Amino acid sequence: MKIGILGSGLMGGKLGTLWARCGHDVTFAYARSATKLERLARDANAASGSVAEAVRGADAILLAVHWSRIGDVLEQAGDLAGQVVLNCCVPLDESNTDLVVGTTTSGAEELARLRPDARWVSCFNTSPSESFAGVFARKDRAPRPHLLVYGDDAGAREVAHDLIRDIGFEPLEAGGLRAARFVEPFAMVTAELAYGQPGGPALTYRFEKLRN
Ligand SMILES: NC(=O)c1ccc[n+]([C@@H]2O[C@H](COP(=O)([O-])OP(=O)(O)OC[C@H]3O[C@@H](n4cnc5c(N)ncnc54)[C@H](OP(=O)(O)O)[C@@H]3O)[C@@H](O)[C@H]2O)c1
Secondary structure, three states: OEEEEEOOOHHHHHHHHHHHHOOOEEEEEOOOOHHHHHHHHHHHOOEEOOHHHHHOOOOEEEEOOOHHHHHHHHHHHOOOOOOEEEEOOOOEOOOOOOEOOOOOOOHHHHHHHHOOOOEEEEEOOOOOHHHHHHHHHOOOOOOOOEEEEEOOOHHHHHHHHHHHHHHOOEEEEOOOHHHHHHHHHHHHHHHHHHHHOOOOOOOOEOOOOOOO
16 A cells, blocks of 8 residues: 655654555655655655655555644645545644644544545544554454544545554444544543553553443
């Protein structure tokens, strides 16, 4: 799969590197330094380029920037018409303490409003980047940790499922894009569990339904 990474920081850098290790054709884009993008690409056996280059012909795009950068990155990305976009962004203020949208809308719904012809799917926003290497290393162990995935486009969700499984998670369907109103605040809970509570940041989770 050809994957464009928009935002090559903690999330984009790590997910893109692991997808490249799975054999995907990854292009890293959007960082403050071209040298950083080039180094990331070289280390991952991937490519780096502009946002427009990363988006062109991509089967999947990962949007992984701070909420304050959304306008800038979308402007460079164009209309994204017909393209599958995995969104892991949490709509946070500059100090990363408060959500700037909710509860009658959400970051995911605002993105869909800004680029209505893109095929949006939300995932990876409830897992700290520090968990990815360990999840990837334990891919063969069952049961896998869950990862919430939600959106209105079934085909886009299927693409996301494959990419989520590549990292080593089991995708857990959590509803349509509107679910973002509730999942984005939950992402703040996972961040507190990862960074605010003891035991280290490599948090994973798994939901179970008791059958009897
Ligand atoms: N980190 C997590 O564990 C986690 C978990 C769940 C959700 N999220 C969400 O995922 C999104 C990405 O988070 P992250 O932790 O990956 O962020 P990050 O490490 O700060 O990465 C953001 C990327 O955007 C780039 N960038 C920032 N300002 C820029 C500018 N002015 N011009 C060009 N590039 C610029 C950064 O460049 P540089 O590389 O040069 O800094 C970096 O590559 C956020 O919305 C966050 O809320 C993160």
